[in-house]
Amino acid sequence: MSQLAQPGPAGTRADLRPALTLLTGFAPDAVEAAADLLARADPTLLVVGYDLTALAADGAVRRTVRDGRGTVEDERTVLAHGCLSCTVRDDLLPALVRLARDRPGSDIALVLPPSMEPDTVTAACAWCEIDGRPVADAVRIDSVVAVCDPATLLDTLDSDQDLADRGLHAAADDARTVADTAARQIEYADTVLLWAPGTAADSAFNTYEHTRLAVLLRRLNPWARHLAADHDEPAAPGPESAAHAAALSARLRRSGRFDPDGPEPYGRGLEGYAVGCHEPEPDCGVVAVLYRARRPFHPARFHAALPQIAGTTLRGRGHLWLASQPDAIAAWESSGGGVSMGGLGRWLAATPDAEWDESSPERRVNADLHWDADYGDREIQLAFVGLHFAADELAAVLDACLLTDEEAAAGPDAWREYADPFEGCLEGKEGIEE
Template identity: 80%
Template sequence: MSQLAQPGAAPSQADLRPALTLLTGFAPEATRAAADLLARADPALLVVGYDLTGLVGDGTVRRTVRDGRGTIEDERTVLEHGCLSCTVREDLLPALVRLARSRPGSDIALVLPPSMEPETVATACSWCHVDGAPVTDAIRIDSVVAVCDPASLLDTLDSDQDLADRGLQAADDDTRSVADTAARQIEYADTVLLWTLDADPAGAADPYEHARLAVLLERLNPWARHLVADLDEPGRLSARLRRSGRFDPDGPEPYGRGLEGYAVGCHEPEPDCGVVATLYRARRPFHPARLHRALPAVAGSTLRGRGHLWIASQPDSIVAWESSGGGVSMGDLGRWLAATPDEEWDESSPERRINADLHWDPDFGDREIQLAFVGLHFAADELAAVLDGCLLTDEEIAEGRRAWREYEDPFGGCFDGKEGN
């Protein structure tokens, strides 16, 4: 049975490395306010912030370091190759290691700018070296906290803009969308913090809307811990956000959850404050042309979709699905185990091999469709009917894979997985 990812075990008391809390979110004011709250609760906490507004123009980034007593560093750095990845490798990671070594008794809170996704930082920490030693020798990621502002959350998740439309792109070729980026920040987090109604200076926030957003966040990331900010008790909130040990460096990758036996979402088809969540599963593949025609209807009716699927004309390729802001992104996740030589199975994780064995189909092997959708006031059964209409019919199944490969395929050449014989 599928299960939700469990948080990593709390670190041993013998682990003396400074704990790193990643604060992510698409509303910079709320994210910085959360960092301020943590600094008030612990004046020794080092708060690191980044301004990437000069990254695309002149290749510069501004890095600030402060604690509860004031600013410690405020530096602007020119990067030879102005992009997000070089910012992380050439400036961020060395700065974190240096701070951890120079102030071993202080934990660190890293306030990520909107265009920097926490997965990028966590992945870099896991494999990069600084001064010849792994970054994780100096620091450990304790938790990833997505800070969400109720005033802008829904508009952000429903936006049809790209980061470049808002001047937030992290490189000249950064084509990510606002909605995708914001959703991935929430989905990667182990803790989701909905900012407080009290922070609205106009006092116009609606308690029902706040409750609706809380439900939406729980549906978007059901494996995280969900909190609501309490400005009156910063110490209590800080204690729940920091040194929780919730980040699991060995947890499933967001796009590979279903392949390893973890749930890709939750199934709550009855509206709760208008929020609907549904899981769609099927063993037979999608017809490429019918799926292509259905894309606008599927993406347009929901706020967010994620998961994996297979297409009849490319039966060896695992296809990742991501939808938000009315758009769809599909990419390659490699080959199905059923299309992989036996001697190469060991290259896949034990979890994936076990999940494949448990759910092996005599006709399709481990091939299957798992898609999770979240939105407002959509009919889950109608969405399922649209997707059912994209599946191969009994007659098409009987034609066999040789005939499937000859189908009209609008997705031809989009996926890199090598086809079998």
């Protein structure tokens, strides 16, 4: 790792690795515009971009690299197994390491295409090696910035389309949805940027709409830093634009906000982190609800309620347990009116003591702090965000899905005999989609 010892009592070190900023989002024009702003503010910044439109058809990707002075590279590569994972492993990671070595004084901004989710890149950087050395020896991930366009944000989060419907699928078997992908990009980011420079500010509607979207983004990702490039900032180049670019760039780059040891998005609640925020009173129409329960859901009643639960809100996430599968942790994700569920492993209460050390210390501590005499660490934690829905009505729907007193008293042996529409779906993430 490139570090330099500095004088001082603590023997501090300066990290000399190029800082990598990931720019993600489902509005490619806005993401590219944000990258252009960063390049204007720092002409030495290397901006890496990918075009994956031909990936599903013939395994080809186009990679461009530019700085503030122009194009540095423009290459088309055909990968043996055209997919996102091989794009990251076989092309992106070697390119990042090579650029870090060839231009050690230049930071890097990686512009992710809409179908590439940032956790794919951060995980690969953490675990993969290039030429026998970890990628993290060459570059450090500084920040993950989600760039959101107010003109398309709501339609995207409420879309019922798959990526394939828009020609954005990254492989033939890519079954992800538009809404899920966009929501995950926002939720994974440590910085969220509402991008709307140069828009007209002469109407109360624009002011209200931008405020509403800012509230929505804060409810979707309450643990991120939220910024805005709003209508007061000039869109055209010029001295005033340069000053704004420098100011915004200073807030986006070298923030050090990315935490490589942060919780996995689907396991936040298990490790004691919040899965969302509870703001049941509408703010510009935006409602956010946390739902928690100790008892499991009855599988048949819960399955029947899925359309109502998912159709009420824009986004849902968290984990739960089903009476018919009391050993399994179920991940929950809803958006665009659809639901995806999958397995997150076993509850600690269903795990042999000798295997507890395989779970993180945070998870074990959280389980100890909230252990229930009847259910152990089993519980339901769900977060929902949407517009103009009644929080109490949603809670009532979910309450009706819980086991009754009589059902709970019958015990797990009886629960396992319930007819289970979710049978076999908790083997892995995204095991069922409705």
